[in-house]
Amino acid sequence: MAADLPERPDARDRPRVGVDEWVAQVETRRERAGGLTGIAWRIWDALPPFGRLGLFVMPAALFPLFTGSNTLSRFGVFTLLYVLLGLGLNIVVGFAGLLDLGYVAFYGFGAYGYGVLASGHSGNHWQAEAAIPIVVLAAAVLGLLLGLPSRRLLGDYLAIVTLFFGQAFVTFVNNANYINFPHFGHVDLTGGANGLDQIDPLDFFGYRLVSTKQNFYFLLVAFVVVITALYFANESRTGRAWRALREDPLAAEAMSIPVNRLKLMAFSFGAATAGFTGAIYGAIHTGAFPGDYDIGLLITVYAVVILGGTGSLAGVVLGAIIVNCAPEILRTPDQAGWLFYGALVLALVARLRPWPRLLAVVGSLVALGFALRAIADAVWPRMTAGSGEGAGLAARVVEHWVLLPSHPEKMGNFAYVILIAAILLVTQLRGIWRTIALVPTLYLVAFVWENRLIQEVAGATRLILLGALLIALMNARPQGLMGTARVEIV
Amino acid sequence: MTTLAVTWPWENWGLFFDLTVSGLTLGSVYALIALGYSMVYGILKLLNFAHGDVYMIGAFLGYFALSGLGGPASPSLASWLVVTLMFLASMLGCGVLGVVIERFAYRPLRNAPRIAPLISALGVSFFLQNSALLVFGASFRDYGTDLIGGNPYHIGQNLFFSVPQLLTVIASVALMVALTLLVARTRIGKAMRATSFDREAAEMMGIDVDRVIASTFFIGSALAGAAGVMFGLVFGQIYHFMGFLAGLKGFTAAVIGGIGSIPGAMLGGFVVGLAESYATGYLPQGSTFKNLYVFSLLIVVILVRPSGLLGRADIKKV
Numbered sequence: 001m002a003a004d005l006p007e008r009p010d011a012r013d014r015p016r017v018g019v020d021e022w023v024a025q026v027e028t029r030r031e032r033a034g035g036l037t038g039i040a041w042r043i044w045d046a047l048p049p050f051g052r053l054g055l056f057v058m059p060a061a062l063f064p065l066f067t068g069s070n071t072l073s074r075f076g077v078f079t080l081l082y083v084l085l086g087l088g089l090n091i092v093v094g095f096a097g098l099l100d101l102g103y104v105a106f107y108g109f110g111a112y113g114y115g116v117l118a119s120g121h122s123g124n125h126w127q128a129e130a131a132i133p134i135v136v137l138a139a140a141v142l143g144l145l146l147g148l149p150s151r152r153l154l155g156d157y158l159a160i161v162t163l164f165f166g167q168a169f170v171t172f173v174n175n176a177n178y179i180n181f182p183h184f185g186h187v188d189l190t191g192g193a194n195g196l197d198q199i200d201p202l203d204f205f206g207y208r209l210v211s212t213k214q215n216f217y218f219l220l221v222a223f224v225v226v227i228t229a230l231y232f233a234n235e236s237r238t239g240r241a242w243r244a245l246r247e248d249p250l251a252a253e254a255m256s257i258p259v260n261r262l263k264l265m266a267f268s269f270g271a272a273t274a275g276f277t278g279a280i281y282g283a284i285h286t287g288a289f290p291g292d293y294d295i296g297l298l299i300t301v302y303a304v305v306i307l308g309g310t311g312s313l314a315g316v317v318l319g320a321i322i323v324n325c326a327p328e329i330l331r332t333p334d335q336a337g338w339l340f341y342g343a344l345v346l347a348l349v350a351r352l353r354p355w356p357r358l359l360a361v362v363g364s365l366v367a368l369g370f371a372l373r374a375i376a377d378a379v380w381p382r383m384t385a386g387s388g389e390g391a392g393l394a395a396r397v398v399e400h401w402v403l404l405p406s407h408p409e410k411m412g413n414f415a416y417v418i419l420i421a422a423i424l425l426v427t428q429l430r431g432i433w434r435t436i437a438l439v440p441t442l443y444l445v446a447f448v449w450e451n452r453l454i455q456e457v458a459g460a461t462r463l464i465l466l467g468a469l470l471i472a473l474m475n476a477r478p479q480g481l482m483g484t485a486r487v488e489i490v
Numbered sequence: 491m492t493t494l495a496v497t498w499p500w501e502n503w504g505l506f507f508d509l510t511v512s513g514l515t516l517g518s519v520y521a522l523i524a525l526g527y528s529m530v531y532g533i534l535k536l537l538n539f540a541h542g543d544v545y546m547i548g549a550f551l552g553y554f555a556l557s558g559l560g561g562p563a564s565p566s567l568a569s570w571l572v573v574t575l576m577f578l579a580s581m582l583g584c585g586v587l588g589v590v591i592e593r594f595a596y597r598p599l600r601n602a603p604r605i606a607p608l609i610s611a612l613g614v615s616f617f618l619q620n621s622a623l624l625v626f627g628a629s630f631r632d633y634g635t636d637l638i639g640g641n642p643y644h645i646g647q648n649l650f651f652s653v654p655q656l657l658t659v660i661a662s663v664a665l666m667v668a669l670t671l672l673v674a675r676t677r678i679g680k681a682m683r684a685t686s687f688d689r690e691a692a693e694m695m696g697i698d699v700d701r702v703i704a705s706t707f708f709i710g711s712a713l714a715g716a717a718g719v720m721f722g723l724v725f726g727q728i729y730h731f732m733g734f735l736a737g738l739k740g741f742t743a744a745v746i747g748g749i750g751s752i753p754g755a756m757l758g759g760f761v762v763g764l765a766e767s768y769a770t771g772y773l774p775q776g777s778t779f780k781n782l783y784v785f786s787l788l789i790v791v792i793l794v795r796p797s798g799l800l801g802r803a804d805i806k807k808v
Contacts, residue, residue: 099608149793157792159537159608160741164785167738175778295734299616306609413625420621424594456624463620470613475598478606 049231053224056317060220069212074328077212080219081281082320086304087226087313088273093302094311095234096266097246101298102146102162105169106139106271108293110278111199112173112190113138115288120198121191128202132279139275140268147267166298174290195289202283215284222280226273227313233269234313242266246311296463303466307473309483318482327462333454336461337398340449344442357435364439369401369446382406402443402450412452419444497772504648509771510764515655515724517763518662522717523740524747524755525669526588526710532686532750533706534600536607540591540614541714542737546622548584548715549728553631555579562634573657573723580715588711589704597700615734622730630729633722654723665716666756669709673752678705686750714740735781739766742784746791748801757799762787 047055060080064072085107092100113135117126146165177192190196202209202218209215233239244252245262253259282288304323308315330336352358376383383405405411422441429437453461473480499506523545530538555576560566567575595614599607642652673679684692685702693699721736722728739762747758762784769783770776776783791798 093605097605099605149789157745157796160738160745161789161792164738164742164781164788167735168782168785171779171781175775299612302609302612310605416621416625424590427594452624460620460624464617464624467613467615467617467620471595471610471617474595474602474606474610474613478599478602 052314053227057220057224061217064213064216072216073212075325076216077219077284078328079320079324080216080223081277082301082304082324083223083317084219084226084277084280085274085301086308086316086320087230088270088277089301089305090310090313090316091230091233091273092266092270093305094316095239095242095246096263097242098263098266099159100162100267100270101159102165102169103270103274103301104293104295104298105166106143106274107278107281107297108169108173108288108290109139109142109271110135110275110280111282111285111288111293112196112278113275114279114282115196115199116189118200118203118283119196120200121196125200127206128200128204128283132276135279136272136276139278140272142275143268143271144264146271147264166293166295170290170294173288173293190288190290193290195287197287199282199286199288201286202280209283215280219280222276226276227317230313238262238265243311299466299470303470306470306480309480312480312482315480315482319480323466327466330462330465336454337449341446344445361435361438361442365442366401368439368443372403372443373401376403398446398450402446404450408451408455412448415444415448416452419448499772505771507649509767511649511651511655513764513767514760515658515720515763516767517743517760518659519717519721519724519736519759520739520743520762521756521759522662522665522713522720523736524743524759525666525752526714527737527741527744528747528749528752528755529682529706529710531744533682533689533703534596534607535604536596537611537741538596538710539608539611539737540595540618541710542733542735542740543615543618543622544584544587544591544711544733545714545718545721545736545740546728546730546733547587547618548580548711548718549722549732550622550626550631550718551583551715552576552580552719552722553633553728556633562632576719577661577716580719581712582715584715584718585708585712588707588714591711592704592707597703615737619730619733626730628730630727633726633728652724654720658720658724661716661720665713666752669713670752672709678702682706739784742788745798746788748798751798751800751802754798754800761799 044052060076063076067076088106089100089103092098092103114131116122117124117131117134118128119125146162149161173190174193176190177188177194202215209218234242241252241257241262244255244257245259249259300323304319305316306319307322308317308319326339329339348358348361352361383403419441422437422444426434426437426441453464497505523541526541526544527538530536530541556562556565556572559572559575565572591614595610596607599610642650643656644650673682681692681697681702682705684695684697685699689699692702717736718728721732740759743758743762744755745758746761747754747756749755765787766780766784769780773779773783795801
């Protein structure tokens, strides 16, 4: 059917012949794409912008009606916070193409700034309608100040300077509880390592937002305002100039685009958005703590933007939903198990074709598990003496299938290291060998998951999976889920 | 509370020499890390964020070699042999790790937009850090001081140094000399220089660019592994998060010295190490804010000399 469409260029580490043509025909390919994804893409393309917005806002507005405040806070409020953060970062990274690794500091600055203006800790109790604009303005100025020395820097130098800036921010708030000012004496600005607590809830003209539901709707309104503004900014003259800057700063400058001013603008717009989000977060969280604004959050926000596709507003929303909700589900071992195995099965079904091969892999996987259990039961009973973490049907089935040694820790660690090697090996094999190697690897995945990873679901595991996800995504789809591939013409 | 009073070096020479010795030790660790950054950047124009975590893994590999050989208190071999084996294990392990990282996280992205390998590098860094947390645990591991500790030597009244400190400085200088010779004199060094100058042209001249890049990663990561062991020997304690800040400092050193330049990386390493050490001793609240002082130094250098102390300004032809 698609005889006139070029094949996907395959040589991955060589200059790719025909790649520009392939990328240029993205829309034709999309029109002809079959299956559910094809239909979804076509519907999406046909929707007007406000329709796309409604597609997210309508269900989101109805969401609080069906959930308790705890779920709403974990899934609703935090997703919206990530969306807002991602939108701000998207200005800097997605629109202007500047790699700002100190972004999270502005978020922290917002929270701390609001905390200094309105909290029991500092003794000031400003109204939100006065405090938030000041914080946002100050964050924008701070972004401008960071941008000033940085604008001369090329991409990677900028990254390192801003990364250091973020680190400097954390050091500062960690230690700014005993600053000695020459004339004022001892000042406790940030509460040091204990953080700044008792931050006031948002209070607009005497109307206090105290419940999770109120905060959620406030965030939703803020989201609509911010994304609308960004949509128009992106469609404007400035937005086009940013894109030109992103694609080729040198060419942009040659076309008399004021490169430096645009960079500074992107920096301070991003910083302002982050500061705004930070102030809201501080108020909702009723506190600001140094550990919240560290490298972990930075990578999470980057994951939001990159996953969705840099430069795409809808992509940020999608990325935030995935990045926030998936780890939230991962917090309890039971749900984590469902999500983990579910994702595994989905990936298998999507990637392993034709179906007889899929069937063969799944069949031998199941057989391998029961066989190993049986052998271990007979020869080495300690290997089956342990018990699984989860409850429920899935966990009970798995318990009869995976080896569960009585001391899972050490064994799990070894298996984890072997598993990484095995996965790397599988990606190198081709054809039938790959299929064969896949079976023990998958079993090893289940073994490591049940014995080791599931014990740390709230901590290391989530972050490991996030890191692995970033690497895998960059390998598979460098432009992100909703981004369009770009060609660098040399 | 701390005061703003400053102790001048001539008021207390003992302190000054202590700071200098620890600065040089720290500096040689940073210099070795910086070399890896600089070499990779020179060839791939890629900021390898995972480099600091390779260094962390190196420190752990050295630790496991040490405990495998009986631990610091009762080593099963002569202590110089144990130390040599620790270095070998760590350098070899890290070298292989570096090659694997390059193969799987960077090579597929060589023609992707610039931001993609950077993000992939962040992912690798995150992955390594948390894998270490999972596998090694969150507690500190202790190299111990029994192995090659002993009383510090002294020259004159004020200059004291310990055996590990001396060893670190000597070993790192030796490694740097070896690296310089390798790049300047050998065939693979020539290929590296050609590749970093112009990758496509080098490829057309029949240089196996993939192999050159892989060996660059091997050498750079092996140096980081050596740095990890040195850190452990001198400062005793290692933990899973140590790679992040050290990596940042190493990169700072590379940038200050002039990224892509090997002597620059060494110079930058010593500058950053000494700056950090002196900041701790002399500047107000130095031990808390030493990273901020180093950061300010970086900003100043970048503003005054964007190509670094020994770097050459890059002319971009269009």
